[in-house]
Amino acid sequence: MTQHTKDPEDRQAYLASVGTALPGEPVDNATLAKVLGINEEWVEVFIGTKTRHFARDLGTGTVRWSLADLCAQAAERALAAPGVDPSAIDFIILGTATPDTLMPATVNHVADQLGLDQVPTFQLQSGCAGAVQALSLARTMIASDQYRTGLVIGGDVCTKHLDLQRDLSGAAPGDLVNFVLFGDGAGAAVITDEPVGQRVAIRTVLNRFTGLGRDPGQVIEWFGLADRYDDRQALTEDYKAIEESVPVMAVEILWELLGELDWTPEDLDYLLPPQLSGRMTRRITEQLDVPTAQEVSCVADTGNNGNALPFLQIEKLLGQMSGGEKALAVAIESSKWIKAGFALEKI
CATH class of the missing domain: 3.40.47.10 (Thiolase/Chalcone synthase)
Incomplete structure (x- = not known):
């Protein structure tokens, strides 16, 4: 953690870089409909999503990427961006609704994969607002004048909650929607107290x-x-x-x-x-x-x-x-x- 002094009126957080990670090749509606035994046209009309990415193999159900793997990949890309110094990271915050385990917190596996040690880590359990909550906390920490650079991550592996081997031919639309709506992925951003990188x-x-x-x-x-x-x-x-x-x-x-x-x-x-x-x-x-x-x-x-x-x-x-x-x-x-x-x- 880097101590510094700045007038409270001048404290501002900046987004220096962003990185993302999507597992595997995109899965289109035709492929998904065939595996699940559902109507492809229904997916296109009712959901309006063309493709998605899965961390699990559609055929076998084998997990190919953990949430920690995807978050680390996204973070590595954000940290590799021009104008960003990976050694300057003062804290890590992860927002997710689908951690790999209840303990250890997934954020600590991510820190381990990134080789980051001796930094505060936080994991926020939340759905679609989790990434924004993580961004809010990072902004508050930067404004506190105790931290200069933070790594904010958001990601989910939703498919681990879905039984892809289940016969869905007679499923109601309200149940079926969860099998075609979600995908997996992660993103990360480096937040700083000075305008660097993307500024x-x-x-x-x-x-x-x-x-x-x-x-x-x-x-x-x-x-x-x-x-x-x-x-x-x-x-x-x-x-x-x-x-x-x-x-x-x-x-x-x-x-x-x-x-x-x-x-x-x-x-x-x-x-x-x-x-x-x-x-x-x-x-x-x-x-x-x-x-x-x-x-x-x-x-x-x-x-x-x-x-x-x-x-x-x-x-x-x-x-x-x-x-x-x-x-x-x-x-x-x-x-x-x-x-x-x-x-x-x-x-």
Whole structure:
């Protein structure tokens, strides 16, 4: 940890680099439909996702990459970027809903693979908002004036919760959606207190629980030895509640972030909408209604890989962003309803 002194008014966090990792070759709808015994056209129309990546072999179910493997790959790419010094990392934060084990924390396996020692590590257990929560914590730590450079990671291996050998020919759409919606992947970003590398300022981060009194939109069970014979599904989802609530919440987040920054919709050059599925993302983007901003989406090609998504979007954004341009990202976690988002500006 590097001690330094900076006027509190001048403290700002910057995104210096991003790296991502997707396991294996993309799996298209035709291949997935054949393996699962389902209708390919239904996947394309109802979900709107064209391809996704799996850490497990579709034929055998063998795990080819762990979450730690994918997170380490993404982090290595972020740390190898121009203007980034790997030896300067002061802390590591991982956001995930699908850790490899309850203990040890996956973040510590990632640190081990990266050869990083004697640094604080944090693991946040969360769904689609986890990456934003990790970014928020990193920004707070940088602003505390005790840390200068941090590594923020988000990733999920969702397929380990799905029985790919199950006969789905008679499954209801609400059950079937989980087998075609999700993918696996990871992303990482180096966050600094000075504008280096990509030189993108993190202007604000939103992270707020808003699920008081509401039923969860999604539940992922963790089956221990005592309940491994339970007949509950590992993953359940109220897709109708998500369809109804997420677009409304997205609009609320957009205007809250704009108000906090004193920006107008016309100030935005890029919009990073929630990445639920190809179909849902199109619907949400239409309701956000920011025609002057260019949409930055990836879910139709990567599948919904949870906490990897914001980094995949940012990586795509950085390939287009020029000095002075502004971007706003909206993220929503439907498990117990969390509003999240962040704003970026290229210096």
